[in-house]
Amino acid sequence: MRNEFLTVYWKEMIKFFRFKSLLITSLLQPALWMGFFGIAMSSNFDRLSAMYSISPGMEQIGYLTFMGAGVIAMTALFTSLYGGMSLIFDKNFGLMKEMIVSPMPRSHIIIGLGLSGLTKGFIQSMIIMVFGVFMGVEFFSALDPFGIIISILGILVFVGTFSSGFVFLSAGIALRLETHEGMQAIMTLLSMPLFFVSNALYPVDAFPAALKALSIVNPLTYLINGIRCFAIGPDFYALGKHYAYTAEVISISYTALLIFAVIAFAFAMNSIRNVKIN
Amino acid sequence: MAGDNVIKKIIEVRDLKHNFGDLQAVDNISFEVYDGEIFSFLGPNGAGKSTTINILITLLKLQEGIATIAGNNVQRDPAAIRKSIGIVFQNEVLDRDLTVWEILEFHGRIYQIPKNERKEIIEELLNVVDLEQKRDTRIKYLSGGMKRRLEIARGLMTRPKVLFLDEPTVGLDPQTRLKIWDYIRDINDSGTTIFLTTHYMDEADHLSDRIGIIDKGKIITIDSPDQLKNSLGRDVIYVNTSDNEKAKPLLEKITSIYDISESVKGIALLTAMDGTMVMPSILDVIKEGGLEIISINLKKPTMDDVFVHYTGKEIRNEPTDKVHPRPGHHGRR
């Protein structure tokens, strides 16, 4: 079986680990989000939650716990959205030409890159989970060690599918652009609405209809469903709202992510088949 | 190059055309490259050299014509072509953040060279291009010459039948250029056919078994460096007078001069006989015309002269009554 995608992956990972300052910032950034934003927000939102009345006998989870899942998702989004950036570098200053005229199928360039995005997503998610637990995020609270492992795997499957999808999307766009600046602009334009029109920081139920519709086509929504279900549990209250993730909701969420990843892959393949190199 | 039946053609190109929009970058060219030779495309920037190479190496889609390398059709079987060739691109294709070893390892892996063989050939080639000391150095810390040598080594990793070198020494200092020429010759001696492009006369002259002169998408002539130089006649004389414009029609009358063109060194005259015998007539016609000679210079034709002759502005048509060392070979249109 052909395995050249592993070589592309190898090259990407060398570069990821080589630049210590970049590596450390990319790992520190989500921790900082959790630290500053989380504590600032939870001191407010926890007071707010106390004002909601919920079913007797049920307890609300803390805002930090609620938001922790959102931060994992946000980090996966931002990291993978920039995952295609290296292709612009490869096109302008790097090894793209070499790869394009090699016998390696072009799909391997995309798959290798997707795999590297997925790996980065995994590493960051694990860091946030560990750091979050130290900060008082109550993930996996009712679980035995076996349950915790299953839950972490579940989270990684969701994060991995989501990250690959966004790396494919990012790659597909990058292959059609000439400059980093153009890429930067498009990514900023994309990331803001994706992030805010999601349930990462607050429930979406109170959104106006249009935004609510947007949140339904937003892959981030489905990723956060998955993470919350595995990290917090299938049934909990937060910010006065009841969250219940049935097996059906979770399968639909995962299927949505999978469909997104497949479409993004097809888009990236189309881009690399028609790639123009100066 | 006698005995055509024993010479194997490794590259064959027929009626190749390539347009970028309205621009005819390659305009109906045909040529072949023989197994084991060093073949050069010599031409100015924009002549269509890289475009031709890029079609042959399957980077550009072939638009019109036929091209085969080692019997494989470029259009029909790009996968076979890709496996059988080595490439050094005109522009640097490296990654500044990887090390020398990583660049070669990456190449070996995407060409699926088995691990042991890969290790062996990387060692061997680092040695060939004198980069053993730099194996763990990142590309951004290498000099231009080292990078070029690394790219050449990489091009050789798959032990290709043909190595394509697109302007291999552009931008390098003279010593480095000489060194790279040595590598190219060594590689060729070990049996690899070389197809290189250059806009340096001396490079084409020193390295090539045969040169194709290419300009504006057309091949003007193909021959060995010696034949090309001989085709210009015996000698080249450069004359500078007090008024070169007036001098030209006067010089045209001398029958043993068969071509006149303008060069940076003055009026360039190609002589059909020993140049020293032509000099007195030159002095005479200039004096008779009331002009003065500022300088006069005689030498054997060089590649520069060949190039000016074939691609430079022609200032007079071929006379019919003069000796033509190679009739029908000079003058473009």
Ligand SMILES: Nc1ncnc2c1ncn2[C@@H]1O[C@H](COP(=O)(O)OP(=O)(O)O)[C@@H](O)[C@H]1O
């Ligand atoms: N991708 C391209 N798009 C448009 N024009 C191009 C492209 N590549 C080359 N050209 C043009 O085609 C002509 C031949 O270019 P090229 O083959 O690179 O010449 P050379 O390698 O001999 O310098 C030039 O006029 C160049 O500007």
Ligand SMILES: [Mg+2]
């Ligand atoms: Mg060129």
